[in-house]
Amino acid sequence: MYDISYDQLEKAKANVKTNLEKLSNEGLLRGTIPADKAFSAVNVTTSLKDALDEAVYVQESTLESVDHKKKIFAEMDALVGENTVLGSSTSTIPASQFTENLVHRRNCLVVHPVNPPLYLPLTEIVPAPWTSQEAVEKVRDIMKSIGQEPVCLKKEILGFAVNRLQFALLAEAWRLVSDDVLSPSDVDKVMSAGLGPRYAFKGPFATIHMNANGVMDYCDRYMAGVKRVLADLGPIPTFEEPQALKEIDTSLTAEMPLDKLNEHKAQREKNLAALMQLKKSKQ
Template sequence: MTRPAPDTAHPVAIVGAGLVGSGWALVFARAGLRVQVYDPVAEVRAGILPWARESASALAAVGLIEDVEAVMARLHVVDTLEAALDGATYIQESVFERVDVKSEISRAIDAVMAPNAIVGSSSSGIPASRFTQDCAHRGRFLIAHPVNPPHLVPVVELVPAPWTEAEALAGARELMQAVGQVPVTLSREIDGFILNRLQGALLNEAWALYDEGYAGLADIDATIAHGLGLRWAFMGPFETIDLNAPGGIVDYAARLGGMYHAMAQSRTPRAWPEETIRRAGEERREALPEAELAARRAWRDRALTGIAAFKKAGGLAP
């Protein structure tokens, strides 16, 4: 697949530079774009460049980045929103996942942005129509939801609000392709979008199986990590079942569709039980003490880096 060339004449703005925003900054910088990064918290701003250098070096070690210094030279941490948006034609917002917080930052961006700029929100499940309705340039706002960390997991969901301009949606898709991400475009809004609705269905069943005592957390996790997840690392559910029956997807549905329907009917959707959550928390903290969570996240990122390198080498990457 031939990617479009990114527009290097204009910078990209990152607004909100926690784990997700910092990952986005690295996505754009490694693609050759100047990146202007802003976070209102000085402590967060101070940590961006050290984290980016460490992460870029890890990518370089497996051949996913050629020149760490060139990437770092494109990253510019700034002290104001105005400085971040100066000259930017694409703005990635990654602030706290709450409607009032996103509404406030959207209005602030709206007041400063160039009229032709595109604003993508990293919202993981809240549609843009809930926090951009008061913006004068609301037609330029949409959801651009990544998977954390975005510099290692390339899929990004593009979800238009009812008023998002078609040109803005198309522009966001072209940019994501140009910087090496894998855009998934939704035709309209739905809570949770695609990724978290699929993940939610799996989590609901996992919680139910654990709550009913069929297996412990480690065994349920192993079923995905060493079973379904191996195939899902390079193909989706429809291609999976298409290859799992002699006659393809229609044959698979004829053989097993009834079983899946019966399983679905046996479940009544309900909230995750508080007592079950407590037990799961105790089980996880016994397996991984809270003090070791950050180190385990770093281990996860190293593993994802290796998988990304393997997929690239095997022709499985976008």
């Protein structure tokens, strides 16, 4: 692990230790190496040159800014050879925006984990137009070998897949509140008591396949209705509608006051750990 701040490295190392032990106790450690052995393989340095020495794969997780990504990728580009793949954790910036002029740009791509990554194994692999297929395949194999569940986007697209789906849902959730159809807590309940648990096991395509006698039957019977509903969804909200914003803020801060947010995040982790244990037992 490399950082410009030694303090951050010390904190990160302590976090890695705690998280490995936590995953081990929960039976959710991925891979075959015991927690203490995995931890003993973690070294920290404030020298980028040392960190990259003979590196096969690099997961860059520094600040989320195009200028910063350009700078750190240029620094790495100058230090690596032909065999190092450089993946960025960026949630929002396509790799083409910060790797175009690099010598090793064919080895650069986005490798986006999902929050909280400790429990959610999805990883989006998003190549730039110049990323080689070999680099994509190498990252996919590495991710699989450490227990991640990678999906490879065939081409670069804004928001990748997770945020395109997530933001489409957020827009409609917002409209349901601003159009005074549902309260914010009831919108959340539609997900937590309905769609969420269903999607924890099967995605939207598998769902329509099972909700009729196969996908072709679903399309025959229901797609006209699906299109009528979709045509009725309003424009993109501004997310500044004063009434909706106030209602959503009031509802959320009553349910989860800001000074208790860390307790709610810890509870979410516990719940996700239990869900992942269940999913593991169903494999």
